[in-house]
Amino acid sequence: RAELRYLTEVDGESHLALVAVLADRLDHVVAVARYVRLASEPTTADAAIVVGDPWQRQRPGTRLAIMLADAAREQGIQRFSATMLSDNPAAIALMRTLTRRLQHGAHADGVREVVADLAA
Numbered sequence: 001r002a003e004l005r006y007l008t009e010v011d012g013e014s015h016l017a018l019v020a021v022l023a024d025r026l027d028h029v030v031a032v033a034r035y036v037r038l039a040s041e042p043t044t045a046d047a048a049i050v051v052g053d054p055w056q057r058q059r060p061g062t063r064l065a066i067m068l069a070d071a072a073r074e075q076g077i078q079r080f081s082a083t084m085l086s087d088n089p090a091a092i093a094l095m096r097t098l099t100r101r102l103q104h105g106a107h108a109d110g111v112r113e114v115v116a117d118l119a120a
Contacts, residue, residue: 010034013075014045018068020060030055033064035072035080044115045072047080049094056090062097069098069118080116 010017017034021027030052035045047068051061069080080098084091086107092114096102101120105113 012071013037016068016071016075018064018071020064031060031064033061033068035068035077037075037077038081043076043078044081045077045079047072047082047116049091061094065094065098069116073118078117078119080118082114082116084112084114086110086112 009015014037015035017032019032020030022030031050033047033049035047037045047065049061049065049068055061072080080095082091082095087110092102092112095114095116099116099118099120101117103115103117105115107113
């Protein structure tokens with residue numbers, strides 16, 4: 001229940017989710033982007049973007065990421081933190097579209113942490 005609540009209860013300020021669907025099939029999700037503001041660091045939010053395999057490299061993730069970052073900035077969020085597989089250059093490239101300063105953090109067991117400075 002807690003996970004379902006976490007995924008579905010958004011407030012548009014501390015927790016926002018954007019969903020891309022097909023124009024002619026509103027029940028078909030193409031991509032989802034979301035952020036959740038960190039309680040311990042209110043100017044930072046965890047961000048996640050998921051794009052369905054048929055839509056990879058067709059830019060719905062990039063479009064949603066830019067919209068998500070714009071909305072986050074309006075709410076005073078200055079950084080996105082993200083966890084991704086180390087061997088996913090597309091995910092890193094996507095984060096680079098949001099900032100000129102992408103910091104690479106912890107890297108272990110095939111997983112990488114990155115922080116995008118949304119003010120840069």
